[in-house]
Amino acid sequence: MEVETAQEDLKPAPGQLASSPFINKIVAPGDIVLDLAQLSIPTLRLGGGLRQDQDLVIATKAGRLKYIKPNKIWVEGSQKRYIPSLEDVVIGFVVDRRSESFTVDIGGPVHGSLSIFLFEGATRRNIPNLQAGSVLYMRVVKAHRDMTPELSCVDATGKASGFGHLKNGYVFQCSTGLARALLSRPTCPVLEALGKSLSFEIAVGLNGRVWVNAASVSTIILVSNAIMNAEFLSAAQQQLMVQKLLQRVQES
Amino acid sequence: MTSSLQNFVVAALKEDQRIDGRRPFDSRRLNMKFLREDGSAEVQLGQTLVMCCVSCQLVQPFPDRPNEGSLSVFTEFSPMADSSFEPGRQGENAVELGRVIDRGLRESRAVDTESLCVLAGKAVWSLRIDISILDNGGNLIDAASIAALAALLSFRRPECSAGGEEGQEVIIHPPEIREPLPLILHHLPVAVTFAFFGDGDLVVVDPSYKEELVMKGRLTVTMNVHGDICSVQKGGGVGVSSGEIMRCLRIAATKVADVTSSLKKAAEAHETERAFRKVKRINVAATTEGRRVDISETVKAEFKLRSAILDKSIKSELNDDEDSSSEDSSDDDDDSESKEDNVMAPIRAVKEEDPQSVLPTDAVFQGGVSQWPTGTKPYTISGTMKTNPTGNSVIKVSSSCQEEKPTAILDTAKKNKKRKKKNKKKVNRPISSM
Structure with a gap:
């Protein structure tokens, strides 16, 4: 999440980050979220949706202000448009193939670039064979607003660990908020309800793209529609909706 | 993106399934809303949202048709509806959409243009149909066609009469003085669009945005409730057999019947609402004595x-x-x-x-x-x-x-x-x- 790190040598003063009245509250662009002069923590890590202006931390997008101990803070919103940020998992489509990298559409303002070496076991001799239009599950390893995002299909230890080419299946688009909910723990109610009676594979990108695969086409369609419907439903409503969908499919 | 989507859409269609859970010949939910202004309507077809406004102006008629009003269709594809729409420039599909709607209405003589004449050779009403795409969720033609019809149904033109010394002056009566007149619509030509996949053997009605991305061909049939075919437009490269087209026409006939009945129902409801608005204004409520009175x-x-x-x-x-x-x-x-x-x-x-x-x-x-x-x-x-x-x-x-x-x-x-x-x-x- 962290796109920039602000290192502040604050003089010891009372006041902890967690005590900020904005934590877990909705903020709007322009809201002054924190006054660093009143904080006693030495280091603060700002995530997406926040900007530092001298001693003030200001929100730049609408959403809920999130905080993780000891010092990470960011704004979490739900939007159609994706802004790449570090360590996000994303789903993209190969657009072009260059000598050293693939150009990948990750739904951001610019295409990302994926080095041909950032696959498990890839060497100059062994380049993964990906056509334009292939679906990839990747993570963002470099994100800066003035540079093309850099992507990787391996984790920090060089293992694939789930990243890579997603064969077959169906990709659909949802909001970034729903994608985050699908990835959150405990498991999102809609996925839990679906998982009880159906078997399917799912990959969720924080860019709002969701890939679903299953043995039968009808399962894929059911799962994808259930997820798209779940956006504004409560946990109980989500379970009910899944039950109804399952019933309807069984009847027909 | 399209290659994997195409594979999936075709695979699903082979099992008679569509990616949004519909059957091949199911249309999406249709929702019509008449706006406060007469002659403007908003139509929602699934995700697609189209607004249509009808306006009129007194103009001089074309010399070859001195006692007929005219009808013109204008389209606006806002970049807000779809990022592929360019502002300012009319795209290929914007032109095609306008032409299909125009042809459906004009060639079938749905609007009685002779009743739009005020003074033969001097002044006729020229109708302008403005179609704005507000959200592109696929199948813009059908949504725009229904929106245009809804707007025409609710449109009222000011009453006017010839007056003056030689009877050559046109007097336009304000709506407060003379009730504006509805248009004379002989029938309602409704467009129904089919999309073809594979080798033209897989057909769906009312394609969604994603289906339009990967479809191989498209057929738009404009038909009225009596089964008269008003126009047919075929797009895309894939060849379609005549038997397939005949099947599409039969399906279109049933779809048109559905749409027409809901159009009429919505227009009727709107008409009642309009009348009620007027009743409120003149305060007749006291005389109805709580009864439901015509x-x-x-x-x-x-x-x-x-x-x-x-x-x-x-x-x-x-x-x-x-x-x-x-x-x-x-x-x-x-x-x-x-x-x-x-x-x-x-x-x-x-x-x-x-x-x-x-x-x-x-x-x-x-x-x-x-x-x-x-x-x-x-x-x-x-x-x-x-x-x-x-x-x-x-x-x-x-x-x-x-x-x-x-x-x-x-x-x-x-x-x-x-x-x-x-x-x-x-x-x-x-x-x-x-």
């Missing part, structure tokens, strides 16, 4: 009642002063018969050569039928149509008030009567400008 009946009854009272009172007043002249001796039977005309036609009161209508018209106003803001006088907007050397027609519109107009023809006695009446008006409802 509005037109209520309004008529109200007119009858009020004008009957009024006429009696005027008559008695006049009888006191002087012998009643011919124009106000109209008895109650006459009155009830010509009531609607009176309400709708105060304009005619202005015409000097028709002093007969002066009295009843004013009487109706007094009755409070239209509840004008106090101080409003009956007025005319008269359009003088002239043709300048460039061939452009110019309509000079002037507004004149009854009181200010020199009324040479009216004799003093009539004026007195008029004044008397106005005095009475003051009693009922003070009019500030007098």
Whole structure:
């Protein structure tokens, strides 16, 4: 999440980050979220949706202000448009193939670039064979607003660990908020309800793209529609909706 | 993106399934909304949202068709609806959409253009249909076609008549004075779009955005509820057999029937709502006594009642002063018969050569039928149509008030009567400008 790190040598003063009245509250662009002069923590890590202006931390997008101990803070919103940020998992489509990298559409303002070496076991001799239009599950390893995002299909230890080419299946688009909910723990109610009676594979990108695969086409369609419907439903409503969908499919 | 999507869409269709859970011949949910302005409607077809506005203008007719109005379709594809739409420039599909809608309406003569003629060779109404795409969720043609029909159904053009010395002036009556007229629509040509996949053997109706991305061909059939084919448009490269087309036509016929019935139902509901809005304005609620009463009946009854009272009172007043002249001796039977005309036609009161209508018209106003803001006088907007050397027609519109107009023809006695009446008006409802 962290796109920039602000290192502040604050003089010891009372006041902890967690005590900020904005934590877990909705903020709007322009809201002054924190006054660093009143904080006693030495280091603060700002995530997406926040900007530092001298001693003030200001929100730049609408959403809920999130905080993780000891010092990470960011704004979490739900939007159609994706802004790449570090360590996000994303789903993209190969657009072009260059000598050293693939150009990948990750739904951001610019295409990302994926080095041909950032696959498990890839060497100059062994380049993964990906056509334009292939679906990839990747993570963002470099994100800066003035540079093309850099992507990787391996984790920090060089293992694939789930990243890579997603064969077959169906990709659909949802909001970034729903994608985050699908990835959150405990498991999102809609996925839990679906998982009880159906078997399917799912990959969720924080860019709002969701890939679903299953043995039968009808399962894929059911799962994808259930997820798209779940956006504004409560946990109980989500379970009910899944039950109804399952019933309807069984009847027909 | 498209290659994997295409594989999946085709694989699903082979099992008679579609990516949004529909069957191949299911349409998406259709929702129609009439906006407050007459002649504007918003249609939602699944995710697709289209707004349509109909407006009219008096123009000179085409020389080869001197007594026919015209119809033109304009499209606007806002970049807000789809990022692939470019602002300012009309894209290929924007042009195609406009043409398909235009052809469906024009070639089938759905709109009675002859009724749009005001003065043959001089002035006809030109209808302008503006279609704006607000959200592109696929199948814009069907949504736009339904929106255009809904807008045409709810459109009202101002009533106008030829007047002036030689009968060559066009008088446009404001809506407060004469109820604007609906268009004459002979039938409703509804577009139904089919998308073809694979080798043209997989067919779906009402394709969604994603299906449109990967479809191989498209067929738009414009048809009315009687099964008359108004236009057919085929796009895309894939070949389609004649048997397949015939099947599409049969399916289209059932779809058109559904759409037409919901269009008519929505238009009817809108019409009732409009009428209710007017009823509220004239405050008839008290006379309905909590019953459900047909509005037109209520309004008529109200007119009858009020004008009957009024006429009696005027008559008695006049009888006191002087012998009643011919124009106000109209008895109650006459009155009830010509009531609607009176309400709708105060304009005619202005015409000097028709002093007969002066009295009843004013009487109706007094009755409070239209509840004008106090101080409003009956007025005319008269359009003088002239043709300048460039061939452009110019309509000079002037507004004149009854009181200010020199009324040479009216004799003093009539004026007195008029004044008397106005005095009475003051009693009922003070009019500030007098």
